[in-house]
Amino acid sequence: MYVLKFGGTSMGSVSAIRRVAALVQEYSLRRRVVVVLSAMSGVTDDLLRLARQATAQDAAWDATLRALEERHREAWAELVDDPAALPLDAEFSALRTLCQGISLLGECSPRTTDRVAAFGELLSSRLFAAHLSSRIATEWADSRRLIRTDSQFGQAHVNFAVTDALLQSYFEKSSMQVYVLPGFIGANEAGETTTLGRGGSDYTAAIIGAALPGAEVEIWTDVPGMMTADPRLVPGARTIAALSFQEAMELSHFGAKVLYPPAVQPLMKKQRAVRIRNTFAPEAEGTLIHAQALADKTIIRGISSITGIALISLEGSGMVGIPGFSHRLFGALARRLINVILITQASSEHTICVAIDGSAADAAVRAVEEEFRVEIREGSIEPLQCETGLAIVALVGDHMKNHTGISGRKFGALGRNGINIRGIAQGSSERNISTVIGGADVRKAINVLHEAFFETEYKQVNLFIAGTGNVGKRLLAQLAQQQQWLQQRLRLQLRVVGLANSRRMAFAEGGLDLARWEESLAEGELMDVRAYREKAIALNLRNAVFVDVTAQEAVAGLYEGFLERSIPVVACNKIAASASFSRYETLKNLSREYGAPFFFETNVGAGLPVIGTLGDLMSSGDQVHRIEAVLSGTLNYVFNHYDGSRPFAAVVREAQEQGYTEPDPRLDLGGTDVARKILILARESGATLEFDAIRNTPFLPASCMQGSIDDFYRELEKQEAHFRSLLEEARTAGKRLKYVATFEDGKAAVGLQAIDPQHDFYHLYGKDNVVRFFTNRYNGQPLVVKGAGAGAEVTASGIFADIIKTART
Numbered sequence: 014m015y016v017l018k019f020g021g022t023s024m025g026s027v028s029a030i031r032r033v034a035a036l037v038q039e040y041s042l043r044r045r046v047v048v049v050l051s052a053m054s055g056v057t058d059d060l061l062r063l064a065r066q067a068t069a070q071d072a073a074w075d076a077t078l079r080a081l082e083e084r085h086r087e088a089w090a091e092l093v094d095d096p097a098a099l100p101l102d103a104e105f106s107a108l109r110t111l112c113q114g115i116s117l118l119g120e121c122s123p124r125t126t127d128r129v130a131a132f133g134e135l136l137s138s139r140l141f142a143a144h145l146s147s148r149i150a151t152e153w154a155d156s157r158r159l160i161r162t163d164s165q166f167g168q169a170h171v172n173f174a175v176t177d178a179l180l181q182s183y184f185e186k187s188s189m190q191v192y193v194l195p196g197f198i199g200a201n202e203a204g205e206t207t208t209l210g211r212g213g214s215d216y217t218a219a220i221i222g223a224a225l226p227g228a229e230v231e232i233w234t235d236v237p238g239m240m241t242a243d244p245r246l247v248p249g250a251r252t253i254a255a256l257s258f259q260e261a262m263e264l265s266h267f268g269a270k271v272l273y274p275p276a277v278q279p280l281m282k283k284q285r286a287v288r289i290r291n292t293f294a295p296e297a298e299g300t301l302i303h304a305q306a307l308a309d310k311t312i313i314r315g316i317s318s319i320t321g322i323a324l325i326s327l328e329g330s331g332m333v334g335i336p337g338f339s340h341r342l343f344g345a346l347a348r349r350l351i352n353v354i355l356i357t358q359a360s361s362e363h364t365i366c367v368a369i370d371g372s373a374a375d376a377a378v379r380a381v382e383e384e385f386r387v388e389i390r391e392g393s394i395e396p397l398q399c400e401t402g403l404a405i406v407a408l409v410g411d412h413m414k415n416h417t418g419i420s421g422r423k424f425g426a427l428g429r430n431g432i433n434i435r436g437i438a439q440g441s442s443e444r445n446i447s448t449v450i451g452g453a454d455v456r457k458a459i460n461v462l463h464e465a466f467f468e469t470e471y472k473q474v475n476l477f478i479a480g481t482g483n484v485g486k487r488l489l490a491q492l493a494q495q496q497q498w499l500q501q502r503l504r505l506q507l508r509v510v511g512l513a514n515s516r517r518m519a520f521a522e523g524g525l526d527l528a529r530w531e532e533s534l535a536e537g538e539l540m541d542v543r544a545y546r547e548k549a550i551a552l553n554l555r556n557a558v559f560v561d562v563t564a565q566e567a568v569a570g571l572y573e574g575f576l577e578r579s580i581p582v583v584a585c586n587k588i589a590a591s592a593s594f595s596r597y598e599t600l601k602n603l604s605r606e607y608g609a610p611f612f613f614e615t616n617v618g619a620g621l622p623v624i625g626t627l628g629d630l631m632s633s634g635d636q637v638h639r640i641e642a643v644l645s646g647t648l649n650y651v652f653n654h655y656d657g658s659r660p661f662a663a664v665v666r667e668a669q670e671q672g673y674t675e676p677d678p679r680l681d682l683g684g685t686d687v688a689r690k691i692l693i694l695a696r697e698s699g700a701t702l703e704f705d706a707i708r709n710t711p712f713l714p715a716s717c718m719q720g721s722i723d724d725f726y727r728e729l730e731k732q733e734a735h736f737r738s739l740l741e742e743a744r745t746a747g748k749r750l751k752y753v754a755t756f757e758d759g760k761a762a763v764g765l766q767a768i769d770p771q772h773d774f775y776h777l778y779g780k781d782n783v784v785r786f787f788t789n790r791y792n793g794q795p796l797v798v799k800g801a802g803a804g805a806e807v808t809a810s811g812i813f814a815d816i817i818k819t820a821r822t
């Protein structure tokens with residue numbers, strides 16, 4: 014025997030009902046079928062509204078009833094050929110009489126409410142049975158004659174001994190091919206209609222399936238089955254092929270409302286499996302819920318979430334070591350029929366937190382404050398704290414038990430994304446790890462966890478980029494070019510969600526089209542750095558990274574705010590790392606404290622692995638004694654190309670055109686850029702150096718540094734003789750000019766030097782940089798990093814590498 018239950022949406026329209034009929038017909042070719050039906054979608058709500066209107070003697074009840082009747086008559090006319098089989102007159106006349114009675118009395122008891130609510134299933138099942146009987150031998154059976162309950166109206170308890178016997182005898186005696194029964198309803202000993210509570214039709218199917226030996230139960234609904242997460246929140250959520258009853262119950266309890274947990278109790282007891290299937294995709298296998306342990310040892314089966322949670326905390330020194338406090342707390346809540354969803358208490362016994370449905374928060378606070386009135390007045394208990402607008406996110410899986418590292422991964426993933434955890438609960442079954450978080454973080458949290466625990470196609474990384482100049486443009490081009498490769502090879506989906514230059518900022522939650530970022534930016538809002546950060550934070554996207562490709566102080570001023578939100582910062586802008594030592598240290602500390610990387614590899618040597626190499630030396634316990642370096646791509650290029658055949662100014666201009674200089678080339682020529690770089694290397698090797706302590710011996714006449722950039726070039730031209738004499742002096746001595754930075758014994762210096770042919774620096778061509786680290790381990794022979802040290806392409810590539818590093822942490 015098949016027991017097939019179809020929910021309200023499956024019965025929601027004439028076409029849906031026809032689809033269900035076709036399915037039932039197909040099943041009936043193999044075995045006898047019991048069909049259990051919910052009311053047509055929305056009908057139970059309408060009936061309860063009808064009862065409320067009648068109770069309130071609101072004349073609108075008549076219109077509600079007429080609308081209900083019309084909907085059912087229309088469906089009947091479409092689906093049933095034989096009008097003589099029409100029981101609707103009788104049903105609706107009984108319902109009208111009932112409502113008149115309610116309206117006259119102005120009162121509707123739970124018993125009467127059940128009678129009204131029962132009409133939905135009675136009508137849908139009669140309609141379906143009449144429709145089907147024209148094709149297959151079909152019998153409508155009244156569940157009230159087969160399911161015996163107590164008299165707790167609204168949530169009646171089933172008497173299984175009587176019910177099982179009634180069901181078995183009924184189906185043994187009859188040999189019909191298809192039976193159609195209303196779900197949700199039963200009757201007490203006196204034959205009065207009762208209802209089985211929320212999810213009642215699932216329950217009816219489970220009761221019948223458990224009572225009939227060999228029955229196979231399928232719950233047909235409007236979703237593909239149990240999903241790994243709520244598909245409305247996680248686009249990559251997948252149908253779970255198989256799971257255990259315990260897992261299904263945990264997932265259902267925490268929001269995955271495919272199955273009402275108490276409804277499956279009878280099946281669990283009889284160790285009988287149930288399959289969830291989708292009426293609108295009948296070819297799919299759906300989800301099989303097993304009664305026995307599964308061979309498949311998947312650790313996390315699904316992630317569930319419930320929103321609208323309130324957390325109440327009872328706290329105070331008067332609770333410590335005194336038995337009975339929790340008993341009183343839970344008693345006070347239970348007396349107000351407030352359901353407790355999650356409980357936490359630390360071993361200090363100083364606080365008990367309980368999560369409840371937010372709608373009950375006010376009542377809960379009143380109840381608990383009343384219960385502890387005396388203690389609160391005496392001060393042994395603090396006034397109750399109640400936080401609303403929260404959510405619970407839970408990882409569920411039978412095989413988490415004894416598997417170390419799951420909570421670590423969960424909390425790590427949430428923490429890296431700046432998701433604050435308000436409460437934690439894990440039972441000793443280790444089947445569920447629940448966390449209470451802010452309601453605004455639910456989407457981000459579930460997506461982060463889904464990426465962390467399921468083989469998703471890729472991890473999504475959301476970039477907020479500032480700066481679309483020389484380097485920024487190349488970065489965007491590289492990102493666009495590598496998008497597919499990253500997704501296929503590294504399973505990373507890099508999206509630029511926010512983009513800004515000095516004039517405009519643009520955001521696109523789904524990611525900007527990188528082929529037309531210029532148009533998007535032009536259509537964007539006016540740039541305001543603070544607003545940019547606020548907007549980026551407000552989007553609250555997972556795996557967000559802020560990328561600074563500007564040379565602006567104001568943009569560097571945003572880092573703290575991002576790091577404090579656990580949003581990593583990748584910067585080629587050197588201003589922050591070379592600011593005061595205390596700022597540098599603050600940024601490093603924030604990065605550590607909030608688990609958000611602060612990467613600035615390109616601050617020294619552009620795309621060369623200079624800071625990373627130094628970091629590896631330091632973290633493995635090496636000590637730096639001396640650093641010697643040529644750190645300016647611009648100056649190396651200029652002195653390599655200035656041979657007296659062209660003016661010095663022309664060569665500097667060429668370096669700028671090649672994209673090697675800072676936006677303001679005076680920073681390069683005046684030595685500031687190199688001083689910043691050696692300062693950063695000194696700090697990364699453990700020194701607490703300040704910028705002003707660096708000895709900078711300028712080679713430019715002071716007049717070059719006054720006025721605008723145009724003035725600078727004009728002055729360079731005027732000072733040609735000065736540059737010519739520097740060149741000639743070096744040439745005569747058989748040397749080459751290099752702008753050298755050194756750091757030793759806590760002191761740093763930058764300046765132009767004439768290098769003789771025996772020195773490593775002599776053979777440094779083009780725009781190359783070189784860094785020589787003398788350390789404990791690299792003593793006689795330094796560790797050398799050398800290569801292209803400036804240029805948009807290599808710098809963008811270094812930023813790209815930093816982004817990938819943050820994405821893979």
Ligand SMILES: NC(=O)C1=CN([C@@H]2O[C@H](COP(=O)(O)OP(=O)(O)OC[C@H]3O[C@@H](n4cnc5c(N)ncnc54)[C@H](OP(=O)(O)O)[C@@H]3O)[C@@H](O)[C@H]2O)C=CC1
Binds near residue numbers: 514586646675803
């Ligand atoms: N060139 C190189 O080889 C290397 C460069 N770097 C660093 O890269 C950074 C960028 O250099 P580069 O691309 O050459 O400079 P550009 O001047 O070409 O670009 C700077 C970008 O920053 C934007 N910008 C300016 N102010 C703001 C603001 N308030 N908010 C948002 N965006 C702003 C500019 O906007 P707009 O377009 O509107 O002017 C422009 O898009 C510098 O910090 C430099 O030190 C680091 C290593 C190597």
Ligand SMILES: N[C@@H](CC=O)C(=O)O
Binds near residue numbers: 645681
């Ligand atoms: N202007 C810089 C570029 C990178 O920092 C240089 O010339 O080296």
